[in-house]
Amino acid sequence: MDGGDRDVFERSLRHAVETHSGGPLDAALLELGWTDALAAHTHEAVSILFELEGSLHASSSALDHVLACSLGLDVPPTAGYVLPPLGRRSPPGAVDGAHLAVRGLGTAGLLARETTVVVARAVNTEVAFLVPAADLVLRPVRGMDPELGLVEVSGTVAKDALRPEVVAPSWPAAVALAQLALGHQLVGAARTMLELARRHALERVQFGQPISGFQAVRHRLAETLVAIESAEAVLGAAWEDGSPTTAAVAKALAGRGARTAARHCQQVLAGIGFTTEHEFHHYARRALVLDELFGSSRSLTRELGTELLATRRLPDFAPL
Amino acid sequence: MDLDEFRRSLDDWLDQNEHDLRADPAAKDTLDDQMAQLAKVKRLTYEAGFMRRGWPERVGGLGGSSLLRAYLGEALTSRGLVEPGIYSLTEVLAPTMIDYARPELAATMVPRLLRGDETWCQGFSEPGTGSNLASLSCRATRTEDGWSVTGQKVWTSLAQYADRCVLLTRTGDADSAHRGITALFVDMDSPGIVVRPIETMHGAPEFSEVFFDGVVVPFERTLGEEGQGWSVAMDLLPYERSTALWHRAAYLQQRLGSLLQAAPPGELEPADVGEVAQLLYALRARSRSTQRRLAAGERLGPETSIDKVLVATAEQAVFDLVADGLATGVAVGDDPASERWRREFLYSRAATIYGGTAEIQRNIIARRLLDLGSDR
Ligand SMILES: Cc1cc2nc3c(=O)[nH]c(=O)nc-3n(C[C@H](O)[C@H](O)[C@H](O)COP(=O)(O)OP(=O)(O)OC[C@H]3O[C@@H](n4cnc5c(N)ncnc54)[C@H](O)[C@@H]3O)c2cc1C
Numbered sequence: 001m002d003g004g005d006r007d008v009f010e011r012s013l014r015h016a017v018e019t020h021s022g023g024p025l026d027a028a029l030l031e032l033g034w035t036d037a038l039a040a041h042t043h044e045a046v047s048i049l050f051e052l053e054g055s056l057h058a059s060s061s062a063l064d065h066v067l068a069c070s071l072g073l074d075v076p077p078t079a080g081y082v083l084p085p086l087g088r089r090s091p092p093g094a095v096d097g098a099h100l101a102v103r104g105l106g107t108a109g110l111l112a113r114e115t116t117v118v119v120a121r122a123v124n125t126e127v128a129f130l131v132p133a134a135d136l137v138l139r140p141v142r143g144m145d146p147e148l149g150l151v152e153v154s155g156t157v158a159k160d161a162l163r164p165e166v167v168a169p170s171w172p173a174a175v176a177l178a179q180l181a182l183g184h185q186l187v188g189a190a191r192t193m194l195e196l197a198r199r200h201a202l203e204r205v206q207f208g209q210p211i212s213g214f215q216a217v218r219h220r221l222a223e224t225l226v227a228i229e230s231a232e233a234v235l236g237a238a239w240e241d242g243s244p245t246t247a248a249v250a251k252a253l254a255g256r257g258a259r260t261a262a263r264h265c266q267q268v269l270a271g272i273g274f275t276t277e278h279e280f281h282h283y284a285r286r287a288l289v290l291d292e293l294f295g296s297s298r299s300l301t302r303e304l305g306t307e308l309l310a311t312r313r314l315p316d317f318a319p320l
Numbered sequence: 321m322d323l324d325e326f327r328r329s330l331d332d333w334l335d336q337n338e339h340d341l342r343a344d345p346a347a348k349d350t351l352d353d354q355m356a357q358l359a360k361v362k363r364l365t366y367e368a369g370f371m372r373r374g375w376p377e378r379v380g381g382l383g384g385s386s387l388l389r390a391y392l393g394e395a396l397t398s399r400g401l402v403e404p405g406i407y408s409l410t411e412v413l414a415p416t417m418i419d420y421a422r423p424e425l426a427a428t429m430v431p432r433l434l435r436g437d438e439t440w441c442q443g444f445s446e447p448g449t450g451s452n453l454a455s456l457s458c459r460a461t462r463t464e465d466g467w468s469v470t471g472q473k474v475w476t477s478l479a480q481y482a483d484r485c486v487l488l489t490r491t492g493d494a495d496s497a498h499r500g501i502t503a504l505f506v507d508m509d510s511p512g513i514v515v516r517p518i519e520t521m522h523g524a525p526e527f528s529e530v531f532f533d534g535v536v537v538p539f540e541r542t543l544g545e546e547g548q549g550w551s552v553a554m555d556l557l558p559y560e561r562s563t564a565l566w567h568r569a570a571y572l573q574q575r576l577g578s579l580l581q582a583a584p585p586g587e588l589e590p591a592d593v594g595e596v597a598q599l600l601y602a603l604r605a606r607s608r609s610t611q612r613r614l615a616a617g618e619r620l621g622p623e624t625s626i627d628k629v630l631v632a633t634a635e636q637a638v639f640d641l642v643a644d645g646l647a648t649g650v651a652v653g654d655d656p657a658s659e660r661w662r663r664e665f666l667y668s669r670a671a672t673i674y675g676g677t678a679e680i681q682r683n684i685i686a687r688r689l690l691d692l693g694s695d696r
Contacts, residue, residue, distance in 0.1 A: 139513065181412070197692055212693055218686035225685055226629050230602035237605035249601045254596075269512060305594030314577045314597065318604035320391050320566075 011048035021058040054188020059107030080113035080191035089295035093120025108149030143286040176247035183254035197265035220264035227257035253299040361656035362436025380431035393567035408564035420543040441482035443473040454498040455690035501549035522666035558620035583645030622688035639668035
């Protein structure tokens with residue numbers, strides 16, 4: 001996508017995300033061709049949309065399309081996707097003898113689907129099952145961030161009743177792409193928190209001066225920017241090298257960065273930021289939940305460390 | 321020559337000349353030894369042409385992208401052929417000379433630095449002037465013979481080895497702050513200069529105090545114009561936070577790799593290792609995009625303070641991990657390997673001090689990148 005096309009694409013996405021959220025945003029994305037763009041211009045489609053959703057506090061079922069795009073399964077386009085359970089990046093399904101046990105999450109759109117795709121770990125690869133939504137228990141989640149519209153999915157289904165069954169060897173690639181999407185969404189949310197706190201710091205007067213003059217305040221905001229830029233830099237590197245390891249690092253940094261942003265910005269916003277009169281809390285809630293999707297910063301960090309200790313060597317990341 | 325071609329031919333050459341490039345096995349890895357090794361590696365890489373790539377032809381270079389310099393420093397550092405701190409002074413001081421020295425002076429002097437014939441130092445800090453650089457007081461006055469410099473510098477890295485010094489002096493009124501500063505290029509063997517090495521915490525006399533008493537410096541040794549010293553200093557700092565920083569990142573990556581090899585099983589917590597590795601990813605990814613902007617001819621500015629925060633944070637995190645994983649060696653080991661880890665751990669404590677402290681970087685980020693207004 002060249003510069004001019006990218007600008008037009010971004011403007012139309014921005015308009016859609018500013019004016020819609022949830023189901024209407026899904027419809028708007030279909031209409032303006034985001035789903036087609038996803039296949040042809042994956043990087044732009046994912047990074048622009050998800051950063052906008054993060055920064056404007058919108059939600060959609062775009063993550064389903066992200067999974068569909070990278071798994072490339074021969075399934076009906078109307079099928080919804082079951083995401084890994086909270087905090088994890090492993091597939092939501094487990095084959096246990098004649099049964100498929102399902103434990104995971106879904107985007108809001110899942111409630112309207114008749115069929116779901118459940119990826120499950122098999123011996124050396126992953127297999128995907130088409131499971132009728134009616135055979136699963138779907139619980140709309142309120143929790144920390146009711147507006148995100150997550151759905152909790154669980155159930156045990158007799159394996160023989162399920163068809164077709166397709167190998168899904170690209171699960172790690174699908175996880176990586178979802179992590180990049182969520183990484184951009186977290187960066188978007190963190191940037192908005194920083195901007196809310198920055199504006200507040202310039203306007204709020206205490207001790208006869210804007211609180212932006214106090215070094216403790218300034219350094220918290222500086223720290224927040226450093227955390228955001230770290231995540232952004234690794235997101236860029238992950239798009240460039242296409243490696244699942246780099247995508248996982250980017251997601252972890254984005255999750256931790258958004259938590260850092262929430263902590264510092266909340267302190268700068270102080271009383272007003274603790275109220276629902278101020279929009280800060282929406283972003284803080286969202287950051288906490290997004291950090292848990294497709295691997296939390298904590299679990300991804302521990303897994304990376306475990307792997308490095310096992311192999312005792314560092315990959316040569318971000319070469320010139 | 322593009323980067324890939326450069327990378328291939330440099331790697332081949334380094335493989336083939338491994339023996340000649342290696343430090344003398346009898347050397348003890350003292351600072352004297354490291355300086356001798358640095359001079360040797362610079363000379364050999366200059367003669368083979370690699371050290372001249374990425375520098376303009378008018379100062380003896382062979383032209384080409386600055387990415388070639390970044391890769392050269394990375395390759396020499398990660399093969400353990402040079403110590404990155406002393407190697408990278410070139411990356412800080414040569415660009416300053418190219419931008420601000422009279423062309424004939426730059427053409428004469430820069431090749432000597434690149435070839436390893438000379439060592440240069442950077443005389444900014446003074447006993448009364450650290451973070452508040454604009455308050456410096458080492459004075460230069462006009463005389464018939466040139467500038468006459470009287471005053472004192474402190475913590476000047478490598479001054480005891482240096483042939484030349486990029487020196488900041490006060491030429492305006494005592495209260496002229498950043499407006500009254502002039503940068504000079506001073507021969508360290510000039511009469512009136514006394515250099516006294518200072519012992520440091522990490523055990524190598526890395527820096528010195530330098531006394532100037534009526535030192536005469538010819539006018540043609542002025543860098544930029546009289547009163548332009550502040551710009552010289554400010555333009556130098558982004559160099560310190562770009563190519564030199566990329567070299568430091570390569571060094572940290574190499575040391576973390578060595579730690580993974582050296583740490584006894586069970587001594588390192590997976591979560592800690594993962595977090596430090598992530599900091600290094602972030603540093604490398606950020607610094608790489610800065611390298612690319614530099615190579616594309618972009619002017620670097622206050623956004624490099626983020627790079628500087630990342631490198632200081634990563635360096636201390638890597639060596640905190642060393643102190644955990646190799647606790648016995650670092651605390652009570654007296655073998656050469658433990659001594660090296662200990663020295664590096666202690667040196668890492670300075671990462672948030674030199675080149676603008678961690679607090680000064682955050683001040684710059686707040687004022688210049690977040691537009692929070694003046695902090696005074
Ligand atoms: C290993 C090493 C090598 C060095 N090499 C050189 C060299 O080659 N050439 C050279 O000129 N100098 C060199 N220095 C000196 C270095 O640049 C100074 O130490 C540094 O600028 C800080 O100055 P200072 O030590 O006087 O600390 P101060 O400026 O006195 O600061 C003390 C503390 O106060 C904090 N502080 C100061 N001002 C502010 C503020 N406005 N807001 C918040 N906090 C503040 C600082 O962050 C610091 O924590 C070197 C130092 C080291 C450690």
